[in-house]
Amino acid sequence: xxxxxxxxxxxxxxxxxxxxxxxxxxxxxxxxxxxxxxxxxxxxxxxxxxxxxxxxxxxxxxxxxxxxxxxxxxxxxxxxxxxxxxxxxxxxxxxxxxxxxxxxxxxxxxxxxxxxxxxxxxxxxxxxxxxxxxxxxxxxxxxxxxxxxxxxxxxxxxxxxxxxxxxxxxxxxxxxxxxxxxxxxxxxxxxxxxxxxxxxxxxxxxxxxxxxxxxxxxxxxxxxxxxxxxxxxxxxxxxxxxxxxxxxxx
Numbered sequence: 267x268x269x270x271x272x273x274x275x276x277x278x279x280x281x282x283x284x285x286x287x288x289x290x291x292x293x294x295x296x297x298x299x300x301x302x303x304x305x306x307x308x309x310x311x312x313x314x315x316x317x318x319x320x321x322x323x324x325x326x327x328x329x330x331x332x333x334x335x336x337x338x339x340x341x342x343x344x345x346x347x348x349x350x351x352x353x354x355x356x357x358x359x360x361x362x363x364x365x366x367x368x369x370x371x372x373x374x375x376x377x378x379x380x381x382x383x384x385x386x387x388x389x390x391x392x393x394x395x396x397x398x399x400x401x402x403x404x405x406x407x408x409x410x411x412x413x414x415x416x417x418x419x420x421x422x423x424x425x426x427x428x429x430x431x432x433x434x435x436x437x438x439x440x441x442x443x444x445x446x447x448x449x450x451x452x453x454x455x456x457x458x459x460x461x462x463x464x465x466x467x468x469x470x471x472x473x474x475x476x477x478x479x480x481x482x483x484x485x486x487x488x489x490x491x492x493x494x495x496x497x498x499x500x501x502x503x504x505x506x507x508x509x510x511x512x513x514x515x516x
Contacts, residue, residue, distance in 0.1 A: 281305065281306070281307050282305075282306050282307070282327040282328070282396055283306065283307040283308070283309065283326035283327050283328075284301050284306045284307070284308050284309070284326055284327065284328050284329070284330065284392065285308075285309045285310075285311065285317065285320070285321060285326040285328070285329040285330070286298060286301075286308060286309070286310045286311070286329075286330050287310075287311045287312075287314060287317045287329065287330065287331045287332060287335070287340065287343065288310075288312065288330075288331075288332040288335070288358070289312050289313075289332065289334075289335045289336060290332070291312060293332070294310040294312065295310075296385075297330070297385070297388070298310055300385045300389070301389075301392075304389060306392075307326075309326060312335075313335075313337065313338075314335050314337060314338030314339065314340070314342065314343040315337060315338050317329075317343060318338070318343055318346055318347060321347055321351065321353060322347070322350050322351060325351060325353050326353070327354070327396060327399070328353070328354045328355070328356070328392060328395055328396060328399070329347075329353055329354070329355050329356075330355075330356045330357070330358065330388070330392075331343055331344060331355060331356075331357045331358065331375075332357070332358045333357060333358060333359045333360070333370070334360070340357055340358075340370070341369060341370065341373065344357065344370060344373045344374065344375060345373050348373060348374040352374075352441055352442065352443050352444075354376045354395045354396070354399050354443065354444050355374070355375045355376055355377075355443075356375065356376060356377045356378065356379060356388070356391055356392065356395065357370045357375045357377075357378050357379075358378070358379055358380075358381055358383070359378055359379075359380055359381065360380070360381055371480070371481055371484030371485065371488075372484050372487060372488055373488075374443050374446075374488060376395055376443055376444055376445045377391050377395060377445070377481075378481075379391060395444060398444050398445075398448060398470075399444045419451065419454055419455065421454045421457055421513065421515035422457075422502070422514075422515035422516065423435050423436040423497075423502075423515075424454055424502065424515065426447070426450070426451055426454060428447075428451065431444075431447060433447065433450070435493055435496050435497055435500065436496070436497060438496040438497070439496075440492050440493055440495075440496050441492070442489070442492065445470050445485055446485055446488060446489050446492075448469050448470040449466050449469060449470050449482065449485050449486065449489065450489055450503075450513075451469070452465070452466055452469035452470070453466070453503065453511060453512065453513035454513045454515070456513075457512075457513050457514060457515040458512055458513075458514065459512060460506050460509050460510050460511070460512045461510050461511055461512065462509065462510040463482045463483070463510055463511075465510070466482050466510070466511065467481070467482055470482070470485070486503060486505075486511060489503060490503055501514075502514050502515070
């Protein structure tokens with residue numbers, strides 16, 4: 267199935283592009299039509315290897331992966347992509363494959379949806395992630411600050427620049443996904459204060475979209491791994507069992 271693009275939207279607004287990767291051509295066609303009807307440009311790939319090159323060389327705004335694919339499955343595609351890119355990713359998993367959900371989140375997926383799913387649910391998740399990933403627009407309403415849009419945050423050895431989506435620890439860059447960034451920002455804004463999983467979910471998923479506890483836990487584990495790659499002694503994110511997580515700037 268060839269790549270497809272929706273017609274450019276009217277009004278001069280930039281068009282957002284979505285890549286769909288699935289070996290089921292019926293799903294590719296159905297989702298592509300639905301996304302184009304919402305004004306998105308779509309790229310479709312039925313092969314993980316070809317998709318990987320395209321996603322790295324010409325990144326879309328967001329990608330949706332199926333897990334079960336021949337040759338290169340969605341897990342391997344996500345793993346290889348995360349070595350080179352923090353492109354927002356939603357992955358599709360079978361309803362009863364909880365281990366797939368946990369593994370995908372641990373590899374850096376921003377969200378997951380279990381099959382079978384409604385197109386409206388997928389569209390809602392896509393819109394939510396694109397809003398969170400949108401760069402700060404200095405010409406937009408100065409009285410409105412969206413999640414991830416604020417001044418540079420400095421807490422001890424941590425520096426976060428929401429406008430540029432940049433994070434450093436002791437001067438070393440740490441590359442985070444959109445979801446990881448928002449969770450860390452919520453923790454770092456008030457060092458020492460315990461944030462429950464629900465509070466962190468609200469910070470990372472502000473659109474009243476249901477996500478369960480293991481989603482936050484998986485993102486926290488990945489945050490720790492990334493910071494420990496920059497500093498093996500990193501211990502600034504503490505787990506308070508039964509309560510949630512806190513950040514220490516000491």
